[in-house]
Amino acid sequence: MLVLQFVEGLTDRQAAEAVRARIDFKYALGLDLDDPGFDFSVLSEFRDRLVEAEAGRRVLDGILAAAGETGLLKTAGRARTDSTHVQSAARQVCWLELVAETLRAALNEIARAAPDWLRDVAEPDWFRHYATRAEDTRFPKSRAKRDEVGLRIGADGTRLLEVVFSPGAPEELRTLEQVETLRQVWVQHFHQVDGEVRRRDPKTGRRARHAWSRPMTPRPAAALNATPCGTATKSISPRPASRTRRI
Structure with a gap:
C-alpha cells in the first residue's frame, strides 16, 4: 500500500479512500470488491513499525537480490534501496x-x-x-x-x-x-x-x-x-x- 501511495502521490486519507473505492487498488492488494478497507491512521502506525524493525530494507534487499539473479539489475558495484523516499513523500x-x-x-x-x-x-x-x-x-x-x-x-x-x-x-x-x-x-x-x-x-x-x-x-x-x-x-x-x- 505504501508503494501505491508513493506512486500516486496520495495523502494517508486519500490512500485509505482509494483502497475502499478503487477497483485497481483492490486488485493490486488482493482484496475482495466488497472489502471495506481500513482507517487512514493505520498507514502512519505501519510506517513506524516498518522503520523500527527495518522490515522495508529486508523486503527491498530481497527484491534487489532476485532482480540481480534474473539479470534485471546490471548496475556495477553494490546496489541498495530502502523505504526512505517512500516515507518522505508520504510525510510531505x-x-x-x-x-x-x-x-x-x-x-x-x-x-x-x-x-x-x-x-x-x-x-x-x-x-x-x-x-x-x-x-x-x-x-x-x-x-x-x-x-x-x-x-x-x-x-x-x-x-x-x-x-x-x-x-x-x-x-x-x-x-x-x-x-x-x-x-x-x-x-x-x-x-x-x-x-x-x-x-x-x-x-x-x-x-x-x-x-x-x-x-x-x-x-x-x-x-x-x-x-x-x-x-x-x-x-x-x-x-x-x-x-x-x-x-
Whole structure:
C-alpha cells in the first residue's frame, strides 16, 4: 500500500479512500470488491513499525537480490534501496494536508462569525484554493511544486492571522477555537525570513507542548459561500471530528 501511495502521490486519507473505492487498488492488494478497507491512521502506525524493525530494507534487499539473479539489475558495484523516499513523500503530502485543512477550518469558522468582514479582507484565490477538502484535491507530484504549494498555504495563513489580529478586526475572531489552532500550527511549522514566509526545518523547528500532526476540525461551521464579487463557490466545510486524530 505504501508503494501505491508513493506512486500516486496520495495523502494517508486519500490512500485509505482509494483502497475502499478503487477497483485497481483492490486488485493490486488482493482484496475482495466488497472489502471495506481500513482507517487512514493505520498507514502512519505501519510506517513506524516498518522503520523500527527495518522490515522495508529486508523486503527491498530481497527484491534487489532476485532482480540481480534474473539479470534485471546490471548496475556495477553494490546496489541498495530502502523505504526512505517512500516515507518522505508520504510525510510531505500529509503535512500539506495538515496545513491546508487547518487553514480551511479557520476560514470556515470566521465565515460563520463574520462573513461580511471576511469577504472584504479575503484574497480572491482563497475561495478557489480552500473551497474543497485537501483529500478531494491532488497535490503536485514533483517535490518542487509541492514545496511551492506549502509556501503558498503558509503565506495565506500568515496573512489571515495578520488581519484577524489587526486593530480593525472584530475582537471575537481572536478567541475562535480554529483561529487559535491556526496560530499554534503556524508557529510550529512556519516563520518569516527577511519578510518572506518559510517552512521551519522539521528537524530543528519549534516544538510546542502539544504538537499538531493531523488536520484538526472539531465541529462543523458555516460555509464560505460567496466571493467578494458575489460569485457562488463550493462550500468550505471542515472534517467531522470522528475522522480526525489528535497527536
